[in-house]
Amino acid sequence: MISELNQRSREIFRTIVDAYVETGEPIGSRTISRRLGITLSPATIRNVMADLEEQGLLYAPHTSAGRLPTEAGLRLFVHGLLELGALGEGERESIEIKCRAAGRSLPELLTEATTMLSGLSSCAGLVVAPKSDRPLRHIEFVNLGPGRALVVLVTEDGLVENRVVEVPLGMPASTLQSASNYLNAKLVGRTLDETRIEILSEIEAQRTQLDELSSRVVEAGLATWAGAGSTGHLIVRGQAKLLDDVTALTDLERIRALFEALETKESMVRLLDATGRADGVQIYIGAENSLFNYSGCSLIIAPYQNSREQIVGAIGVIGPTRINYARIIPMVDYTAKVISRLLG
Known part of the structure; x- marks a missing residue:
């Protein structure tokens, strides 16, 4: 549609959009004439505005004699007439x-x-x-006190995310370390979704080197992260x-x-x-x-x-x-x- 507008129509349309961005108010033909700085009568400008309105690019709010750009007009301006400024x-x-x-x-x-x-x-x-289904660089369980631990995941992209999980009371620090070591061996370079089923299957079949407490910690951590961040x-x-x-x-x-x-x-x-x-x-x-x-x-x-x-x-x-x-x-x-x- 840009190609269908002659130079006069483009200048008038640009002036109306510029005024809208600046004030948000309708602009009339006399004001446009003063802003353009060229010899165009208000009557000529009104005729051009009527043509632009017929094309769906402008509209008159309420009973105002001025015009505003429509959303279609703004899209046409942004994608066809806008001159981008340079960042300072x-x-x-x-x-x-x-x-x-x-x-x-x-x-x-x-x-x-x-x-x-x-x-x-x-x-x-x-x-x-970012979504959390990125390959992992590191995973760790950190003791937060009785019955609570922090799961820290670091992705290869540098994303660091934390979740608090419940753990058995009185659990020794070595249990958290065992859980961390096990998951790092399984997960590093792979996504959580890729290995979650595999890890849970191993635990269920008792094919891991983890003791019962460590297995419970791993399961708690995986459950906490299940579906987390899947859409970012x-x-x-x-x-x-x-x-x-x-x-x-x-x-x-x-x-x-x-x-x-x-x-x-x-x-x-x-x-x-x-x-x-x-x-x-x-x-x-x-x-x-x-x-x-x-x-x-x-x-x-x-x-x-x-x-x-x-x-x-x-x-x-x-x-x-x-x-x-x-x-x-x-x-x-x-x-x-x-x-x-x-x-x-």
């Missing part, structure tokens, strides 16, 4: 520092990166952390920023529905699926993504990779449809690349 040196440096200072564990890095993106973009930041972990920061533009009860209900959707595992599956099918930054405006339905929000998200160049997660922002796409798209893209580099 300060922004790039801030992203690098925040990611590097996030700590040794991947969850800390991702949480910090998400918070940082939320602050820089004035949107809600979100990240889908969704981290969202800065949700309150989505409420900044809310002016009506219907808008509030839409945002509430979005918050509820983000808490479901299906959301993580959809987000990973959306980023896994294509390279680079993905942009979803309004109802284009079924996750949002009619929430009036846009999602800008990019995948990040592990050392084997496999997509293991995604990071991005959610904001109103009038977010500053030109600034935020390169910001999300750069952050995803920094995380991929750190994981590599």
Whole structure:
């Protein structure tokens, strides 16, 4: 459809979208004429606006004489007319520092990166952390006191995750060490799902070198991890920023529905699926993504990779449809690349 717009229509359309991103308010022909800085009468501009409205790119809210871009219009603009800005040196440096200072564990890095993106973009930041079915580097049981132990898993990607398990009272420290040694011999370089059935079968058939207590600890650890993290972990920061533009009860209900959707595992599956099918930054405006339905929000998200160049997660922002796409798209893209580099 871009090719069907002449230069005059493109300039008028661009001016309307720029004004919408800046103010969120309808813009009329006289204001457009002043912004364009070229000799076009308001009547001529109104005719072009009428043509753009007929093509489904603009609409008139209520009885206003001004126009706003439709979601279809925004998508056309973002994918066909948008000129991306360049990240400033300060922004790039801030992203690098925040990611590097996030700590040794991947969850800390991702949480910090998400918070940082939320602050820089004035949107809600979100990240889908890697699924836990990655080959393991190390597993260990740590005593937490009577009846409790901590299971620590470290994947080859550097992801560190913990679970608390119940263990028999009065159990000696050597039992936890035996359980750790046994699982490390079985699991390192393989995924938990790959070896879980094998380990449980050995225990049931009493073909292991473990004593009864150690077997119970291993079973408790495997049970705790069963199905954990199978769809990844969704981290969202800065949700309150989505409420900044809310002016009506219907808008509030839409945002509430979005918050509820983000808490479901299906959301993580959809987000990973959306980023896994294509390279680079993905942009979803309004109802284009079924996750949002009619929430009036846009999602800008990019995948990040592990050392084997496999997509293991995604990071991005959610904001109103009038977010500053030109600034935020390169910001999300750069952050995803920094995380991929750190994981590599």
